Structure formats: structure tokens, C-alpha cells
Amino acid sequence: MSDVVARWGGVLVACAVGLPVAVGLAFGWAVVARRRGRPAAHAVAEVFLVVGTLPWLWMILTPDPGGTRRVRLVPLLDLASLRPGEVLVQVVGNLLVFAALGALLPVRWPAGTGTVALVAAGASVAVELLQYALDLGRVSSVDDVLLNTLGAVLAAQASRPAWRSRSGDDEPAATPVP
Template identity: 35%
Template sequence: MDSLLRAFGELIPATIIASPFAVLAWLVLSERRGRRRPPRTARRTAALDVAIGSNVIIVCFLVTIPVPWRPPTALHLWPGTDLVDAFAPTGSPWQVMGNLVLLAPLGALIPLRVRASRSLVKLALAALIVSTIVEVGQYLLHTGRVTATDDIVLNTLGAVAGARLTRRWWSHRYPGIYAIPAPRTSSPSLESLPRHTPH
């Protein structure tokens, strides 16, 4: 537990500070979208967008904040190295859980808003790319966090698991239930179309 607090303890005050701003953003988005869409749709899409944006900020915060009690850079490219260390008697399984949870909220929320991500294969590929960028960023910024192949795998598995949890809402059985409706366009009725009479 001590290693968990040292690695992620800064997230607690940051979340408390950011929560009022997230609520304010939701209220503003809901009000603006409610002018053109049904209130329920406006509130729902605004909540999803604020949740996605908040999770992106949290991920960026976690991977960029320095860890003072660690060396500046650590690179573990051999698969399984971090998993063995985490489950060793002196290790911390919390690190594994943290990497599984890191992208899980985005994996659960993004398919509700982006149709192109409603394939688990595409979502896994996107999570793999995002996680790789995050790990490379950590290495280049020298934040004191370990850049590891295991972290990329765990982040990707977490995103896919998050998507599976919400799949019943974004599957083909409920198409467009959370999508922003397209603007209504007037189309000519059958009665207004010119009629051609045979000669």
C-alpha cells in the first residue's frame, strides 16, 4: 500500500481539485447542446465527453509527474520482467493493477462516442499505440517511472476489458444510442416532387 501511495498518491488531491471544474464543464456543455438537441441527449453526451476529457488529463498527469524516490530513467524491454518483480515477495502487485486500470475508463467510454472504435481489434490497436506513446514519453521526460513492455501490454488489456464492460450499450443492438444526432435536413416530400405524365 505504501508503494501505491507513493506512485499514485498525488492523484487524490488532483482529482478533488479537478472535480468542480468537471461538473462546471458538464453544465456548460449540457446547456449549449440543449439548444439544438433534446435535453436528455445533451446531458448524456456532455457527461461522456467530460468523462473522456477528464480521464485523458488524469493519464497525462500520472505519466508526467516526477517520482522523486526513483532514478531518472529505467527501461525494461524484456516481457515479463515487471510482472515477476511485482509478484515477488518484496514487489507490489498494485503496480500491475494500476497499469490495468490506467486506460480502462477510456476503453469503456470512447466506443460510446466514436463508432470507429466499436471493434475490439481496432480499440486494442489504438490502446497499444497510445500506451506506447505514453511509455516513450515517460522515458524521454525522465519522470522516474519505469518504461516497460509489460506496462504496454497491461494498458492494452485494461482498455479492452473496459470496452467489454460497456459493449452491450455500443454494440449493433443499440446503434447510435449515445451518438450525437445529425442535424435535421429538410427533404422534399413525395407530394412536392414534380410528376411526369406520359404523352
């Protein structure tokens, strides 16, 4: 636990301080949206999509002082090479990176699960390329892309009850036929 605080304490403090600010911002943005005839839920989704993703990106793009830049392109090889205690952290962390995006993208815009998967995969590939290009001492891994995308898709499915028609009324959005 002390390792987590030592490494990510700044992110954790920023999140703790930033959350009340984000709630206030979401409330204010929702009021403005309603005055402009837009659904308040859209404004709240916009704010928390960003707020829920930025801390993860901050952690991902933080240099690893003792790390070596590497690329892993074989699926699941990176996960298989981890020590048992690291697997849970890697899997859960990577599932959460774009969870806010996955949960809130379909609330705000007309996006189904396929669109969420494409956006999350594209964003994840961009992050992995950025990690490599910036030589942050991190592993750029296809496993990260797969888990980031899966996390976004699972979050999208979990948020399905919140999907509303994009016209702003309270009718549920049409459920696509498989």
C-alpha cells in the same frame, strides 16, 4: 497508505476538487450538445474520457526522484521482477490508465473493441516513449503497454450495454458478428 498520500496527494486533491467541476462541465456540455442536435451522452462521454484519463497520465509522467531510466522489452519480465506488494499496485494501476478511454470511446464514436485496443496501445506506447525521452527516472516497459491496452479493452467490454448507435437514437448499436 501514507506513502500513497505523500507521493500522489496532489493528484488525489486535484481529483477530489476536479470531480464536481467535471460533473458541472459535463452537464453544461450536454446541454449545449442537445441544443445543437447532438446526443447529450456524446458530450458526457467526451468530458469523462478526458477527466478519467488525465490523473493517470499525471501520475505516470511525474518524475521518480530516486529512479533510473530503464527499458524493459521482454513481456512479463518487469512484472515478474516486482516484490509481491508491488504487483497488485502495478497491475491494477496499469489496467486503469486507459480504462476511461476504453469505456467511453465506443460510447462517443463508432469504435469497436479492436479500435479501442489500437488506440490504447498507441497511446500507451506514446506515454512510455515520453517517459523515456523526458528521463523521468521511470521504467519504460512493454508490460505497461500490455496492461494499459488490456484495461482499455476490458473497460470497453464492460461498457458494451452503453454503446448506442452513433446516430443518437436510443437503439443499441449493432453487435458485430465474431
